[in-house]
Amino acid sequence: MSADPLQNLLATLDLAPAGIVGGQDVFTGTSQPEPLGRVFGGQVMAQALVAAQRTIVGDRPVHSLHGYFLRPGDLTIPITFTVDRIHDGRSFATRRTQASQDGLPIFSMIASFQTPDDGLEHQVEMPEGLPEPEDVPSDAELLGAVDHPIAQAWASDRAFDMRHVPSPVYFSVEGARVEHQAVWLRATGALPDDPDLHRASLLYASDYTLLEPIYRRHGVPLVTPGLKVASLDHAMWWHRPARVDEWLLYVQESPTAVGGRGLSLGRIYDRSGTLVASVAQEGMVRVPRA
Numbered sequence: 697m698s699a700d701p702l703q704n705l706l707a708t709l710d711l712a713p714a715g716i717v718g719g720q721d722v723f724t725g726t727s728q729p730e731p732l733g734r735v736f737g738g739q740v741m742a743q744a745l746v747a748a749q750r751t752i753v754g755d756r757p758v759h760s761l762h763g764y765f766l767r768p769g770d771l772t773i774p775i776t777f778t779v780d781r782i783h784d785g786r787s788f789a790t791r792r793t794q795a796s797q798d799g800l801p802i803f804s805m806i807a808s809f810q811t812p813d814d815g816l817e818h819q820v821e822m823p824e825g826l827p828e829p830e831d832v833p834s835d836a837e838l839l840g841a842v843d844h845p846i847a848q849a850w851a852s853d854r855a856f857d858m859r860h861v862p863s864p865v866y867f868s869v870e871g872a873r874v875e876h877q878a879v880w881l882r883a884t885g886a887l888p889d890d891p892d893l894h895r896a897s898l899l900y901a902s903d904y905t906l907l908e909p910i911y912r913r914h915g916v917p918l919v920t921p922g923l924k925v926a927s928l929d930h931a932m933w934w935h936r937p938a939r940v941d942e943w944l945l946y947v948q949e950s951p952t953a954v955g956g957r958g959l960s961l962g963r964i965y966d967r968s969g970t971l972v973a974s975v976a977q978e979g980m981v982r983v984p985r986a
Contacts, residue, residue, distance in 0.1 A: 735769025738903030747777035748791035763805030829880035875913035910958035922984030938972035
């Protein structure tokens, strides 16, 4: 692996074709190192999308994806991605991708692709009054001096610069116990001018912080002893083109938590205020009883 986290991400997303088996397109991929020892959910989602994108003919960018996390992934085992070409219509195409290790599925998704078209347009406006990314400390600045392997990995081994508004919930939950937050994010370097790569990279980054409004609402920092968290499913809708190597604002809120699960919703804007994507995720969130 390269010492550059962004180059590691690009290499991880560059899947190897393995032919067609039983009518399915097959690809293989490797995993990035992770301090918690499990495959990062954003990684396997982005790889599954890349596999599906490789089977699309012509200019049909992805517009929606729905996926389920089935088992934790093993960092040491290659991941096999099988793609079913479910439908190719005049305007839309549908693909189903399954990611497996040792013959067992770890992630499954369906994605839809559309030929660009004209139509009605509107959007929810970007929130006003938030600080600019240059005025917010980065996770690298906040975690760089913390003598802990996970803090060091998050400070220096991530491919994205992330800046929380009002502040992260890693060690404490500051301010009011509210169910919303925002995160400025941007890749740590320039990416190639491939729109599909930017879409896959945005999907990757969308998994980083989306459940945090649940913790913020209940005053539960990530260092809480016995806290157990896992993504259960993830959905994303791409509305308009965006570059992930330019600042994006990820506005997040959690409308509900119940039954050991929490739901979070996200809207991603470019710096000009254009809504480029929407996201939803449900996660398992188990807090030890006092």
